[in-house]
Amino acid sequence: MLKIEKLKVRVGDREVLHEIDLQINDGETHVLMGPNGSGKSTLLMTIMGFGNYEVISGRIVYNGKDITRMPIHERAQLGIGMLFQRPPTISGLKLEKLLTAVAGGKTGDIPTYARSMDMERFLERDINKGFSGGEIKRSEVLQLMIQRPDFIMLDEPESGVDLENISLMGTSIAHLLQKDQHIMNRQKSGLIITHTGYILDYLDADFGHVMIDGAIRCHGNPREILKVIKERGYRECLACQQI
Numbered sequence: 001m002l003k004i005e006k007l008k009v010r011v012g013d014r015e016v017l018h019e020i021d022l023q024i025n026d027g028e029t030h031v032l033m034g035p036n037g038s039g040k041s042t043l044l045m046t047i048m049g050f051g052n053y054e055v056i057s058g059r060i061v062y063n064g065k066d067i068t069r070m071p072i073h074e075r076a077q078l079g080i081g082m083l084f085q086r087p088p089t090i091s092g093l094k095l096e097k098l099l100t101a102v103a104g105g106k107t108g109d110i111p112t113y114a115r116s117m118d119m120e121r122f123l124e125r126d127i128n129k130g131f132s133g134g135e136i137k138r139s140e141v142l143q144l145m146i147q148r149p150d151f152i153m154l155d156e157p158e159s160g161v162d163l164e165n166i167s168l169m170g171t172s173i174a175h176l177l178q179k180d181q182h183i184m185n186r187q188k189s190g191l192i193i194t195h196t197g198y199i200l201d202y203l204d205a206d207f208g209h210v211m212i213d214g215a216i217r218c219h220g221n222p223r224e225i226l227k228v229i230k231e232r233g234y235r236e237c238l239a240c241q242q243i
């Protein structure tokens with residue numbers, strides 16, 4: 001589904017990502033961990049195609065197509081979606097209007113999905129304006145439910161979410177990634193940034209990676225990696241030879 005080859009990315013005047021290689025196959029969910037400022041969000045923003053993330057070299061291939069220089073909206077049309085760490089407030093645009101646009105005018109599912117995310121009362125409000133941290137995250141998941149992307153990137157979906165809503169977020173994300181379905185050919189894939197690993201309680205992630213100083217230093221079982229980080233810190237990941 002997604003293949004990243006020797007990707008180098010500059011933000012401002014600084015090279016933030018150094019020769020990243022990553023492959024995510026159909027049906028796989030990968031987890032990305034790493035210290036603050038190591039470049040995790042930069043990788044997701046670059047895959048999504050945001051302009052201030054300049055690809056110096058390398059390429060991003062999605063379903064066999066080189067998307068390295070493709071604009072964001074075309075990537076979204078190809079089936080790439082993202083939950084942002086800090087999505088912007090959009091004054092003057094109601095959430096329902098955005099969802100209608102994302103749904104391509106097919107509004108039928110919106111009330112059902114909004115109810116499932118406990119977001120009905122937010123439909124008539126400007127996007128993220130005055131929303132709490134957890135409400136913003138639920139709104140983002142709701143948008144993904146309507147968009148139905150095939151490749152879903154989630155930047156810290158649990159951050160700022162209370163314990164009850166983590167369960168709602170976790171089960172909803174598991175559903176988006178088809179992780180709650182026992183099917184032979186799962187089509188949806190994901191890349192999730194997490195610090196706490198709470199999301200792993202709700203979906204069975206397949207692979208974990210640790211990014212340190214703009215390079216992926218270690219791969220493995222996500223739960224095992226998380227355990228090592230909790231017990232011994234990221235220094236242990238630097239010593240990891242599984243690259």
Ligand SMILES: Nc1ncnc2c1ncn2[C@@H]1O[C@H](COP(=O)(O)OP(=O)(O)OP(=O)(O)O)[C@@H](O)[C@H]1O
Binds near residue numbers: 038
């Ligand atoms: N627009 C920008 N201008 C300058 N530097 C930037 C910009 N965006 C990101 N950076 C820098 O790039 C580095 C990587 O940031 P990034 O947000 O990708 O880290 P992260 O691993 O996601 O961190 P966190 O876990 O804290 O969210 C940081 O040092 C950050 O300050």
